Amino acid sequence: MPTHVAIVGGGLAGFVAYATLRHGGLEPEEIAVFGTDRDPVGAWRPRAEAIRQRAMRSESDGHCLPTSFPGLAVREALRRRTALPLLLSAVDRYHPSVTDFLDHVAELRERSGWDSSFRAAQVARVHAVEGGFSLEDYGTFRHVLLAPGHPGLAFPSELEEDPRAVHAYEPHEYADRVAVIGAGMAAATEWLNALAAGASVVSVRRRDPLRRPLNLPRPMFSKRGLALFHATAPEERAEQLRRFSAPSYPAGRSWDEPVEDAARRGRFRVAAELNGAEQVICATGFRRGFQHDPLLARLVADHGLESRDRWIVLAPDSTVPALTDSTRTLSLAGVPGQWAYPAADTLVGMKYAAHGFLRKVIACPTP
Amino acid sequence: MSYTLRGRIETRLVAALAPLLAAAGLSAALAEWWPVELAALMIGVGVCLDVVAYHRLLPYQPTWLAVPLGLLELGVVMGLVFALGIRAPLGAAIAFFALSWALAQALVLAGLPLVRLSYAEDGGELGRPGQAATALSLAVVAFAGGIAWATRPPTVHLSAGVHRGPIVIDQEETLLGDPGAVVVGGIIVRADGVTVRNLTVRGGENGITVDDADRVLLDHVSVSDSLLDGIHVRRASVTVRDCRISRLRSPYAQGIDISFAIDHPPSMVEGCTIAGGQEGIVSHSANAMIRDNRVARTSLRAITMTEMSMGMVDDNDVRDARGIGIYCGDHSMCEIERNLVTGVQPDRASQGGVSDGFGIVSHYYAEAKLAYNHAPRIRAFSYGTIEHARG
Numbered sequence: 001m002p003t004h005v006a007i008v009g010g011g012l013a014g015f016v017a018y019a020t021l022r023h024g025g026l027e028p029e030e031i032a033v034f035g036t037d038r039d040p041v042g043a044w045r046p047r048a049e050a051i052r053q054r055a056m057r058s059e060s061d062g063h064c065l066p067t068s069f070p071g072l073a074v075r076e077a078l079r080r081r082t083a084l085p086l087l088l089s090a091v092d093r094y095h096p097s098v099t100d101f102l103d104h105v106a107e108l109r110e111r112s113g114w115d116s117s118f119r120a121a122q123v124a125r126v127h128a129v130e131g132g133f134s135l136e137d138y139g140t141f142r143h144v145l146l147a148p149g150h151p152g153l154a155f156p157s158e159l160e161e162d163p164r165a166v167h168a169y170e171p172h173e174y175a176d177r178v179a180v181i182g183a184g185m186a187a188a189t190e191w192l193n194a195l196a197a198g199a200s201v202v203s204v205r206r207r208d209p210l211r212r213p214l215n216l217p218r219p220m221f222s223k224r225g226l227a228l229f230h231a232t233a234p235e236e237r238a239e240q241l242r243r244f245s246a247p248s249y250p251a252g253r254s255w256d257e258p259v260e261d262a263a264r265r266g267r268f269r270v271a272a273e274l275n276g277a278e279q280v281i282c283a284t285g286f287r288r289g290f291q292h293d294p295l296l297a298r299l300v301a302d303h304g305l306e307s308r309d310r311w312i313v314l315a316p317d318s319t320v321p322a323l324t325d326s327t328r329t330l331s332l333a334g335v336p337g338q339w340a341y342p343a344a345d346t347l348v349g350m351k352y353a354a355h356g357f358l359r360k361v362i363a364c365p366t367p
Numbered sequence: 368m369s370y371t372l373r374g375r376i377e378t379r380l381v382a383a384l385a386p387l388l389a390a391a392g393l394s395a396a397l398a399e400w401w402p403v404e405l406a407a408l409m410i411g412v413g414v415c416l417d418v419v420a421y422h423r424l425l426p427y428q429p430t431w432l433a434v435p436l437g438l439l440e441l442g443v444v445m446g447l448v449f450a451l452g453i454r455a456p457l458g459a460a461i462a463f464f465a466l467s468w469a470l471a472q473a474l475v476l477a478g479l480p481l482v483r484l485s486y487a488e489d490g491g492e493l494g495r496p497g498q499a500a501t502a503l504s505l506a507v508v509a510f511a512g513g514i515a516w517a518t519r520p521p522t523v524h525l526s527a528g529v530h531r532g533p534i535v536i537d538q539e540e541t542l543l544g545d546p547g548a549v550v551v552g553g554i555i556v557r558a559d560g561v562t563v564r565n566l567t568v569r570g571g572e573n574g575i576t577v578d579d580a581d582r583v584l585l586d587h588v589s590v591s592d593s594l595l596d597g598i599h600v601r602r603a604s605v606t607v608r609d610c611r612i613s614r615l616r617s618p619y620a621q622g623i624d625i626s627f628a629i630d631h632p633p634s635m636v637e638g639c640t641i642a643g644g645q646e647g648i649v650s651h652s653a654n655a656m657i658r659d660n661r662v663a664r665t666s667l668r669a670i671t672m673t674e675m676s677m678g679m680v681d682d683n684d685v686r687d688a689r690g691i692g693i694y695c696g697d698h699s700m701c702e703i704e705r706n707l708v709t710g711v712q713p714d715r716a717s718q719g720g721v722s723d724g725f726g727i728v729s730h731y732y733a734e735a736k737l738a739y740n741h742a743p744r745i746r747a748f749s750y751g752t753i754e755h756a757r758g
Contacts, residue, residue: 061487066484067480067484068480070477089430090430090431091429091430091431218426218427219426219427221487221488222370222487223374223490223492224371227371348487348488355485355488
């Protein structure tokens with residue numbers, strides 16, 4: 001069978017797309033996955049380990065399977081023979097453990113044939129050709145999904161040479177006096193980690209974080225919220241995406257009580273600027289914008305693709321309109337897909353792009 | 368899940384398809400329309416709530432909310448079943464609703480997400496298969512409704528004025544009296560599913576006779592001057608609602624006599640006013656519910672359940688009866704609650720026996736359970752028992 005479908009990027013977004021294509025009937029030999037690490041969580045796992053993450057922010061449907069059912073709550077309920085995960089899921093309080101999530105990825109990797117489709121290669125350039133896309137020396141493919149992941153860690157420029165500074169997603173321990181820059185999920189996790197390690201913590205932030213269970217309001221994960229989002233004018237849409245990227249973490253006693261207790265004891269305070277901490281942990285996430293990703297930046301430049309601010313303009317199904325027609329498909333998954341799906345960097349968002357990609361592949365089979 | 372309005376409606380109609388088809392099958396098997404009527408009502412209530420309330424109030428619907436919303440819909444549906452007079456047995460209707468709800472939950476949580484990859488992200492919309500299933504659901508409702516319309520029992524109007532009887536009804540139909548319509552000589556019902564409504568009946572051997580028929584409704588009928596019983600029911604099941612019975616000509620006549628129907632569905636007598644007669648309302652070997660009636664000036668007993676009858680006597684107003692107000696006799700099992708019995712006079716022929724002016728009597732191996740009655744002289748005779756459950 002000819003290989004006519006390529007996934008560029010071997011991380012979670014590529015993995016979700018692969019599982020979806022397999023569910024849609026494609027055989028492993030029909031799909032080529034290009035990446036630098038065979039392990040789909042090769043990039044994600046060290047970050048989770050660095051911030052000592054134990055539970056996922058996502059809920060039962062935060063998995064890599066193409067269908068939302070059965071979710072991780074059902075699987076855990078069956079494995080542990082208890083209805084508790086299902087009850088927690090019914091009230092939106094279920095969050096799978098990181099261990100369970102990693103086990104699930106490993107099991108799906110084994111079962112899906114991922115490794116037989118994987119090709120260890122860094123694709124630096126994707127170029128549209130007649131009836132498909134050329135991936136440098138690796139061949140031409142009719143349907144290509146780009147899932148390059150985040151374009152590197154974001155570091156405050158003034159701290160780049162500061163020996164006290166470490167990014168939250170890099171391995172680190174905790175000094176006695178720690179400043180944590182940021183106000184999102186990673187920052188909140190680091191407050192608790194540092195406090196648990198006996199440190200005094202200064203939360204350095206310019207604004208108070210939003211408290212919400214998921215990255216975005218729940219209607220934004222479905223057509224209900226997306227229909228309005230897709231209908232907005234480009235400038236307004238970019239503004240919405242900027243608002244959506246404001247840091248947030250879930251509400252709940254498990255987050256608040258340790259911080260409040262430490263604040264009463266003088267071990268936690270909020271400050272607007274750094275001031276003499278032994279260690280500075282930058283929970284500042286990732287660099288933002290396609291311009292920071294060489295592959296995407298070159299793609300836009302080569303083909304004159306429409307972009308707005310830091311986003312490539314996409315169709316609602318996450319395809320690149322100028323390079324997608326009845327004979328070929330170019331889709332973006334993961335964080336570059338935010339123009340189509342604001343929560344594109346979540347597992348549910350990765351599935352959204354994958355579903356759209358599968359529809360295109362099925363609609364345009366190999367002649 | 369965050370449904371779109373279209374997603375809510377498509378999901379609901381797809382989930383309703385199997386119950387609707389089951390209801391159609393059930394209707395065919397039972398030769399009753401209530402399953403289809405109930406299923407259609409469930410769909411109608413659900414879609415109305417989707418459009419009017421759920422879509423506006425619930426931008427996101429957590430899984431647990433399906434339970435209170437299901438109970439809300441059950442309440443509305445059952446209220447409408449009662450208000451519209453749909454003849455659905457309560458237990459069966461609730462069971463049908465519960466099974467349909469459970470099936471819908473299984474579909475929403477598991478079935479539809481499995482067969483349609485983008486079910487959640489599409490807000491419950493189902494694309495072309497959803498449109499097809501929606502069309503099929505609507506087609507089934509329309510088809511069943513068409514059959515119901517085409518096969519509905521005919522309605523016969525009796526115009527104002529006097530009509531000579533006896534009128535014999537031997538097929539399913541509705542006999543509807545216009546204001547001022549009077550039948551002289553009685554009505555005889557010998558078919559299932561007959562409704563007699565808004566009629567005055569004078570004379571006849573019995574005012575209205577129901578013989579060997581089920582699902583008969585006598586609604587707002589007024590009976591007088593019959594030779595024997597006002598309403599005479601044998602081997603049949605009736606609902607008598609808001610009737611008036613008076614001026615019975617025989618001293619041995621009964622107002623309403625429901626007998627020998629233990630193997631038929633329960634009968635109901637509700638909201639009737641009966642004056643005179645030997646017994647106002649009596650059941651022999653029948654299942655009956657006698658509720659919210661006014662019975663006065665009877666010569667033997669006002670309300671009687673006897674000869675292995677079973678049923679309830681509740682919220683009745685009995686006045687000025689001779690002999691006994693409420694009687695449960697001969698191996699019958701009666702639940703007698705919240706009745707008001709006043710002015711009972713002794714039957715002088717009784718000579719101090721069972722008819723010596725008692726409010727409530729349990730007689731000859733009958734079992735009477737009493738609660739919240741206001742009645743003088745409550746007594747058990749000849750191995751009859753009385754249990755004061757409450758009050």
